[in-house]
Amino acid sequence: MQIEFYGATSGITGSCHILRANGETILLDCGLIQGRREEMEKNRRPFPFSPDEISAVVLSHGHIDHSGRIPLLVKQGYQGPIYAQNATMELCDIMLQDSAFLQEKDAQYENKWRKRKGKPFIDPLYTVADAQEALENMVGLKYREKKEILPGISIRFQDAGHILGSSSVEVWLSENGKQRKMVFSGDLGQYDTPIINDPAAIEEADHVIIESTYGNRRHRERQKTIEEIGEIIREATHQKGNLLIPAFSIGRSQEILYYLGKYYDEWGLNRWQVFLDSPMAIRASKVYWDYPHLYDEEATKLRKKIHEMPHLQNLKLTASPQESMGINRIKSGAIIISASGMMTGGRIIHHLKHNISRSGSHVMIVGYQANGTMGRALVEGKPTVRIHGDEYRVKAKVHTVGGLSAHGDVDDLTRWLSSYRKSSPHVHVVHGEPESKSDLRDHIESALGFKASVPDMGDLLDI
Template sequence: MALLTFLGAIQEVTGSCYLLETRDGSRVLLDCGMHQGRREEDESNSKPFAFDPHSLNAVVVSHAHIDHTGLLPRLATAGYNGPIYATEATCELMDLMLLDSAHIQENDAEWESKWRARQGKPPVQPLYTTADAQKALSLCRPLPYGQSQEVAPGVQVTFHDAGHILGSAIVELEVHDHHLTRHLVFSGDLGNSSTPLMPDPTILTRADVVLMESTYGDRDHRPTEETLEEFAEILQTAHREGGNVLIPSFAVGRTQDLLFYLGRFYQEGRLPQQAVFLDSPMAIRANAIYSRFGEHFDPADRALLRDKGVKRAEDWLPILRPTLTPDESMAINRIKSGAIIIAGSGMCNGGRIVHHFKHNLWREECHVVFPGYQAQGTLGRRIIDGASTVRVLHQNIAVRAKVHTLGGFSAHAGQSQLIDWVSHFDHHPELYLVHGELEKMQILKQALHDRLDWVATIPEPGEQIAL
């Protein structure tokens, strides 16, 4: 009988990774994500893989976010040279995100090595390099939604739209093993049905085993219109108080949502700021990819943009100022008021946002808006948890700016949406909760029992089950 091993995103949000093995010898890896957050989670990224990379027949990727793809360069360097299957849009976004991740790894190692040299310590090596990322990207094999593909002997994969970010997929695996056929469905990250541009997650009805994410398993998101009204009021307040608005944002998915909403405010005459700086080279390039795959947008939003003659983000939001170069980014620091600055990284553990924190976080008239989840151990989480000072670029910076969290912007399904999605499966297949913090999983498990009389399982790290 086929076996499934839970290797990552088990009782935690990041590091998505699962290994499928059949008795006939096929081995397929689902996702190969980076752990993000606390130092011990970061350190786990450099540990040896719990399997032999040479033994894998295939890797199947649900979507491009780094917590689902970020260790693929290490996998390729460790000897894996088989195909990496993903949707076409995911392959394009992975090209963008993995090269950016490698660049960050190289820069961080160089920076750390300089500090260590002053202390008489040896240099450190990057987790992986640009060459490693390019090696992994050369293995990518795009598949369209809805088309079944044999990825290993006896293992068929079909991608379905997950509605999370562009190219995101629910992964359906049909496993044929010694005359027994079993269906495994991995939700990947399920989208919030209120998210702009993306369609609702595809409804499936057939499975023997379901792995379902539980990032927001403990609660529902606020209604989108309420969140938008709060967002608009924050922008008005910041304008009156004479400060800037800083928005740490993930380059892929969240940034495109924010630009859509800011464009809507602009079109309605409700955006008082003079400029919106998109200070993220990766997000700027991601916008171009989104534009190329506009046929995947939600039909209603696609029609709205078409009717307005929108072909690129600047058409929808004319005050948008993309800043590609470091000099353009640094020039923003001369602006003391009237600016919205969207920059990565989304959890503030690097990227250009930390430089803007250095210049704005200590200013009472400024505002910081967190539009998404902040994992434990990240700089973003420390700020929203109320830290009075934070360490930024080797300096202690006071947190005097007004801090706001807008959970309604999440691109993840909330509790009711998760329960609704899984409720369509016939005959209550075995259900395992992954990709969530333990306390949130426990709340979702109880809700599933109360609403659907369905007993879900929370697996342990390294646990193995028979399909």
């Protein structure tokens, strides 16, 4: 029985780990590498395995850095099952087809340039047809439903509290009379996050693979974060500008809408027009509304009270490009929630183009911003940003709101690990910047007494 560490060992995207037991090979996640162009080019490198040798794929959740290379796996010959929690299946129907559409568009743009330069054309990384084939192979499971997926190999999904359907994966392995239990954390959310439940406690394992996005940081207290959002909205109201909120389509957008609905009167939102300007976020929000049984207690009470979620009288869902372009004619009084969350593409770029150099405008950054992204440049206070080849001076006020991350901080990660009361697992720290991983490793060993390590890509561990 072996674990091979592959994706998300040298960064925070491209999650993928390989389990081998009883003559079978399983992938835990198969995510897209994101970030700078040179990083994304790594997606075209060959897998360190033959796709037709994979027996099963087990997916922790729908975010594209965990699911986004599954269509490529299918394109290259994988025909087996892809196990996911039921809500994750529905979100992947949105995410993977959208990702495939963007892959096709990117290849078209690239090939226009290559034609002018006399260079050979490239194929898209994968197509919509590849994504659709992958979706047909998905098998949905409920939380807490243990299932034998291969001889001697069983899995169970537990709520990871990150986004709807996000899971920590328990894996039981049997080989030659020996049994081992391995747990993959997936992406763990913060405790007491609205809408979704807290990460579920798991009491025993021999090995745990854990993410470390915020492995050496602590989030701001949530109530203080809510108060800060209210202050930002009041300041923007006074200055009569627009408020841009770059947000990931799945998870963050729904949480922001939840808060805008809950504090509608207190924040004076009747004076604003609120736009959810992301086709993917609009479709994802419907999935959230369709899974009320996965809500936490607070969200369940709110839904019962107002019959739907969110409840914003002035919310406008702008699905079409024409509706999106129309927003940019508004100079004051618009709250625009739009993707992408790190401002690497999508409709938010066009809204920034029209607002970033206007002194009355505001940009509220609510999530992690990776190195090399426009979001990181704004967080670091760069005086200018490049949009569509042109330089724009940053005159809008940029706010960094640190308490809304969908990822748990070091205290949340420690709290989740402390639930392992029946065993002292060997913990393997992945999915984070180098310092974050090493700091979390040291913290786990000192605070919990568990053996912990930071694996490199290609490390092979006999378990």
